[in-house]
Amino acid sequence: MNNRLLKADYIDIYAFQQDLLTWFNEEQRDLPWRKDKDPYKIWVSEIMLQQTRVDTVIPYFHRFIEQFPTIAALSEAEEEKVLKAWEGLGYYSRARNLQTAVREVYEKYGGVVPNHPKEIATLKGVGPYTAGAILSIAYGLPEPAVDGNVMRVLSRILLITDDIAKASSRKVFEAAVRELISHDNPSDFNQALMELGALICTPRSPSCLLCPVRDHCHAFNEGKQNELPVKVKKIKKREVQLAAALLTDSEGRLLIRKRPDKGLLANLWEFPNIELNLQYVSEKEQLKEAINTKYDTNISITDMIGQIEHIFTHLTWNINVYQGKLDRVIEDKDLKLVSLEEIKIYPFPVSHQKMLKQYIEAAGI
DNA sequence: CAAACGTGGCA
DNA sequence: TTGCCAAGTTT
Structure with missing residues (x-):
């Protein structure tokens, strides 16, 4: 200038x-x-x-x-x-x-x-x-x-x-x-x-x-x-494959977890999910294995109830949404079992709100 | 400085 | 359908 x-x-x-x-x-x-x-x-x-x-x-x-x-x-x-x-x-x-x-x-x-x-x-x-x-x-x-x-x-x-x-x-x-x-x-x-x-x-x-x-x-x-104005934009977007699990216990409560306090969607709640890497292992097995290991539990994955594409500014999530059962987990401040009534007080990102909607529709609740 | 960070509307 | 756009800040 x-x-x-x-x-x-x-x-x-x-x-x-x-x-x-x-x-x-x-x-x-x-x-x-x-x-x-x-x-x-x-x-x-x-x-x-x-x-x-x-x-x-x-x-x-x-x-x-x-x-x-x-x-x-x-x-x-x-x-x-x-x-x-x-x-x-x-x-x-x-x-x-x-x-x-x-x-x-x-x-x-x-x-x-x-x-x-x-x-x-x-x-x-x-x-x-x-x-x-x-x-x-x-x-x-x-x-x-x-x-x-x-x-x-x-x-x-x-x-x-x-x-x-x-x-x-x-x-x-x-x-x-x-x-x-x-x-x-x-x-x-x-x-x-x-x-x-x-x-x-x-x-x-x-x-x-x-x-x-x-x-x-x-x-x-x-x-x-x-x-005008002169605006040179250059956006490289990543694409990430995820699998998420809506897990219910014997009382129909859902397992949710609080995201880390830094980074994407910090401190919001979500359903357990993993990033898919090994295409030659079944998604169900990956999901089950990862969650059992991480939360020291024993879950079963039943059906895939839906797929979600969620587009952020800088990346895209492609999420396969599964349904499953669990016996018990150890709850703490970042991991909870909640009813469909209790879940309403927790802040969720839009992508996971969509999952809950799919779950409710699939279950016919 | 470039990249991360959400979502919904619109051409 | 795809990409751009909307009263930016932090790292």
Whole structure:
């Protein structure tokens, strides 16, 4: 990038702010986290909205705030309850990091979300975007909050051609926001930039004819809006074969286990499963052998009741789902036998929710 | 810096 | 059907 005002000299900053803020004032969506400026609620909404659509977040936000209305409430909650409230939203480390950070605010900052960039940035799960979002939206500070929307919008308005997939590009857009941001209303300015990206300046087929700031848009004036932003993506996906077992005891209770506290789907619960490697050994035998060894039990595998393909961003699970019986296991905090009623309180990933559904259908319960 | 980390919607 | 996309952060 060049140094000369990042091409912001191409536009009249004051007029740009006015046009953008006027549009936002008239056209912004009525969203539940816009009802007040409670830093805690803004914070929760920002974490939920990471890589997640507004329509998906809305019902989760309502339930979460109802269940954990304050920093004190979330601080004192059991992690399992928090994960259950997050069930289905994905990126579950967000929920655990949020609670960790909220507890830190509760204990070290007297329950008041810090309003200084250096302090707020130290909180777990609060990166550069979220820090800027809370500081600007809740506290009215003129800090950049650069997300995917902002990079797309500004790449077009300022004709910035840096690859937005590169981490290093974010600072280019932060510098641009620092030049453009309204110091009278940083909260609405940042939200307006994102709202414009969500409603008008969309990734494909932007609605330039409806855009309140098209007269300020360098890309539109050169007919290049469809060439921006520059985004070079390279995704290699793995594929993993799994076999899972829905094992019931004599009372019809199901065996579930808690996943490790790190990595994929950390601390969520699941049905016992193994990664299949040796194609020349029967899956049933592999599954039975692995579970008997791991849990020191004696199970039998009966039928395969279904198959599940579950696609993550970075890998795909192909799961063969089996049904079986077990005599007894030694339960502990990470291994439990639960009834179909008790199982409802445990947070499960979507893939395993699907398995339970298949089990219930197969069993005709 | 690249990769890990979820899920559902849509063209 | 396949790939991209959605208010990112951590390691």
